[in-house]
Amino acid sequence: xxxxxxxxxxxxxxxxxxxxxxxxxxxxxxxxxxxxxxxxxxxxxxxxxxxxxxxxxxxxxxxxxxxxxxxxxxxxxxxxxxxxxxxxxxxxxxxxxxxxxxxxxxxxxxxxxxxxxxxxxxxxxxxxxxxxxxxxxxxxxxxxxxxxxxxxxxxxxxxxxxxxxxxxxxxxxxxxxxxxxxxxxxxxxxxxxxxxxxxxxxxxxxxxxxxxxxxxxxxxxxxxxxxxxxxxxxxxxxxxxxxxxxxxxxxxxxxxxxxxxxxxxxxxxxxxxxxxxxxxxxxxxxxxxxxxxxxxxxxxxxxxxxxxxxxxxxxxxxxxxxxxxxxxxxxxxxxxxxxxxxxxxxxxxxxxxxxxxxxxxxxxxxxxxxxxxxxxxxxxxxxxxxxxxxxxxxxxxxxxxxxxxxxxxxxxxxxxxxxxxxxxxxxxxxxxxxxxxxxxxxxxxxxxxxxxxxxxxxxxxxxxxxxxxxxxxxxxxxxxxxxxxxxxxxxxxxxxxxxxxxxxxxxxxxxxxxxxxxxxxxxxxxxxxxxxxxxxxxxxxxxxxxxxxxxxxxxxxxxxxxxxxxxxxxxxxxxxxxxxxxxxxxxxxxxxxxxxxxxxx
Amino acid sequence: xxxxxxxxxxxxxxxxxxxxxxxxxxxxxxxxxxxxxxxxxxxxxxxxxxxxxxxxxxxxxxxxxxxxxxxxxxxxxxxxxxxxxxxxxxxxxxxxxxxx
Numbered sequence: 001x002x003x004x005x006x007x008x009x010x011x012x013x014x015x016x017x018x019x020x021x022x023x024x025x026x027x028x029x030x031x032x033x034x035x036x037x038x039x040x041x042x043x044x045x046x047x048x049x050x051x052x053x054x055x056x057x058x059x060x061x062x063x064x065x066x067x068x069x070x071x072x073x074x075x076x077x078x079x080x081x082x083x084x085x086x087x088x089x090x091x092x093x094x095x096x097x098x099x100x101x102x103x104x105x106x107x108x109x110x111x112x113x114x115x116x117x118x119x120x121x122x123x124x125x126x127x128x129x130x131x132x133x134x135x136x137x138x139x140x141x142x143x144x145x146x147x148x149x150x151x152x153x154x155x156x157x158x159x160x161x162x163x164x165x166x167x168x169x170x171x172x173x174x175x176x177x178x179x180x181x182x183x184x185x186x187x188x189x190x191x192x193x194x195x196x197x198x199x200x201x202x203x204x205x206x207x208x209x210x211x212x213x214x215x216x217x218x219x220x221x222x223x224x225x226x227x228x229x230x231x232x233x234x235x236x237x238x239x240x241x242x243x244x245x246x247x248x249x250x251x252x253x254x255x256x257x258x259x260x261x262x263x264x265x266x267x268x269x270x271x272x273x274x275x276x277x278x279x280x281x282x283x284x285x286x287x288x289x290x291x292x293x294x295x296x297x298x299x300x301x302x303x304x305x306x307x308x309x310x311x312x313x314x315x316x317x318x319x320x321x322x323x324x325x326x327x328x329x330x331x332x333x334x335x336x337x338x339x340x341x342x343x344x345x346x347x348x349x350x351x352x353x354x355x356x357x358x359x360x361x362x363x364x365x366x367x368x369x370x371x372x373x374x375x376x377x378x379x380x381x382x383x384x385x386x387x388x389x390x391x392x393x394x395x396x397x398x399x400x401x402x403x404x405x406x407x408x409x410x411x412x413x414x415x416x417x418x419x420x421x422x423x424x425x426x427x428x429x430x431x432x433x434x435x436x437x438x439x440x441x442x443x444x445x446x447x448x449x450x451x452x453x454x455x456x457x458x459x460x461x462x463x464x465x466x467x468x469x470x471x472x473x474x475x476x477x478x479x480x481x482x483x484x485x486x487x488x489x490x491x492x493x494x495x496x497x498x499x500x501x502x503x504x505x506x507x508x509x510x511x512x513x514x515x516x517x518x519x520x521x522x523x524x525x526x527x528x529x530x531x532x533x534x535x536x537x538x539x540x541x542x543x544x545x546x547x548x549x550x551x552x553x554x555x556x557x558x559x560x561x562x563x564x565x566x567x568x569x570x571x572x573x574x575x576x577x578x579x580x581x582x583x584x585x586x587x588x589x590x591x592x593x594x595x596x597x598x599x600x601x
Numbered sequence: 602x603x604x605x606x607x608x609x610x611x612x613x614x615x616x617x618x619x620x621x622x623x624x625x626x627x628x629x630x631x632x633x634x635x636x637x638x639x640x641x642x643x644x645x646x647x648x649x650x651x652x653x654x655x656x657x658x659x660x661x662x663x664x665x666x667x668x669x670x671x672x673x674x675x676x677x678x679x680x681x682x683x684x685x686x687x688x689x690x691x692x693x694x695x696x697x698x699x700x701x
Binding site: 111115116119124244298318322324329340586589 | 610614617621624625628631632633637638639640643647648650651653654655657658659661663665666668669670672677680684686
């Protein structure tokens with residue numbers, strides 16, 4: 001190929017996508033000639049991880065600019081794809097549709113929050129942080145407000161938020177690897193970590209960028225293909241997204257007939273029956289709960305360092321802005337599919353007129369179904385004829401929310417190759433997010449803590465070796481915590497957002513938008529906001545009752561106002577920032593010209 | 602910094618700020634206000650969907666995407682008006698040097 005790597009990107013990833021589609025076809029042929037489903041699952045996972053690792057190896061570097069910000073030459077569309085993969089975690093891929101299936105309208109606040117946050121990123125943050133020219137988010141805080149204490153606070157919040165998040169992702173890679181490769185979960189976790197480190201260790205941000213683009217392509221194909229295939233097979237329309245309104249209505253009718261909302265009379269560990277109506281938004285408190293969850297997720301999006309740092313890699317301020325728009329577009333493709341998937345899967349299970357319907361059928365017949373047996377065997381599904389009438393009632397069908405995405409191909413009777421594809425997609429989603437998070441933590445510790453605070457004279461080689469050593473240590477710590485199975489995937493994800501927005505949202509926003517904001521104010525904002533949020537979480541976890549419906553998923557609603565008030569009050573009580581800082585803020589607001597920090601800071 | 606230059610900067614920032622406020626107002630309506638009234642909106646129908654539901658699964662999302670493209674389009678115009686778009690060569694061209 002002629003020309004340099006960057007100008008050949010569309011061709012390279014075009015070939016890659018074609019290659020992946022051929023691989024899927026090959027697997028489909030193998031399935032037809034009688035290769036077992038297990039083997040196909042293993043091939044899918046191993047083949048894709050091998051590709052990512054190869055990209056990681058090819059992107060190895062010993063240059064600081066390439067390691068921290070991919071040389072600042074990632075075009076907006078590709079950065080958009082990389083951000084989308086960085087963003088969409090194992091939770092989005094595996095758990096979102098299941099959450100909507102079980103959580104009804106209230107859960108859709110996640111869908112709105114995790115997309116709406118990008119408007120904040122575009123309007124308030126990304127272009128200005130790019131103009132700053134920082135390597136990490138604490139780099140911005142440390143330079144804008146000055147002083148090691150401010151920088152250190154930012155590092156601390158970043159580490160807590162990202163570490164909470166990364167254990168959930170390593171947990172997800174472990175779960176998927178364990179299932180696809182048929183190894184114990186504890187081994188799967190370490191196997192997943194190995195894959196993650198192969199992608200990021202040698203090439204830092206550069207390697208993570210190009211593997212994330214590859215991972216986005218796998219995960220979006222893996223999400224869309226089953227939904228569209230199923231929709232066509234079951235007669236829900238060629239592209240179901242715009243035509244499932246009838247399905248929503250029909251579910252409403254069936255819910256009344258089937259008695260959704262009746263509590264189960266038995267219980268099984270890890271699985272539950274559906275009791276929430278599909279589309280029943282409430283008023284008052286439930287509107288408030290929707291709004292508060294959406295606000296926490298949106299502000300969290302705009303404060304999570306692993307997302308913000310993706311916009312440091314574009315060639316210009318304008319490209320950074322553009323790339324936020326593309327990020328949201330690529331994220332949108334998955335997020336507007338998830339509710340369609342949840343709705344259609346639910347209808348397939350409910351509707352007695354469809355061949356796939358199981359509610360209201362004889363329990364013995366349902367128990368004979370392949371997919372029911374398979375998922376029951378691993379304890380993710382349970383059927384029990386509680387009232388002994390021989391008919392499966394809605395409150396006798398127990399399921400783990402996570403399996404909606406993974407089991408859909410089987411419920412709809414699609415070939416196994418699709419299940420293998422979905423496993424590869426889930427793996428890609430979890431790995432790409434874990435990569436971004438580990439890198440955010442390791443970079444903050446190596447650049448901000450080690451280089452900027454501890455040893456400013458360290459030379460490039462030492463800095464990059466420290467960065468890599470930290471990556472391994474943090475990854476291992478994450479895998480260790482994940483193997484303890486402390487929290488569910490989704491709880492940990494929501495916490496990460498709340499930690500990030502409690503401590504970082506206002507110091508970041510006001511750093512650009514309020515010239516009067518000064519060092520003591522920013523430190524107060526970070527410390528008090530983060531402490532208030534964390535203490536409230538502690539209060540809830542030790543048995544406190546949620547105040548005003550603000551539960552552990554939304555504790556950012558406590559942290560953020562405290563952070564804002566502390567920051568404004570303390571800033572106004574202390575001296576305004578010096579001339580130099582004010583001039584710096586003026587300069588950040590202008591998109592053209594040199595970055596504030598030099599390339600080799 | 603000459604007098605003219607700092608005046609241009611000020612007006613540029615004023616316009617940027619107004620644009621930000623407009624965008625965030627729209628953002629607030631479609632991320633919070635609309636969903637507050639989801640129950641009432643469900644009485645209406647759009648493309649066969651109850652509207653309250655539709656906004657949460659698609660409507661708001663589509664508007665967010667459009668909103669960011671709109672923001673970029675307007676911001677580019679503002680930057681050009683004051684001559685601050687100059688040295689932003691777009692999508693292409695690796696930045697040279699500096700990776701030490």
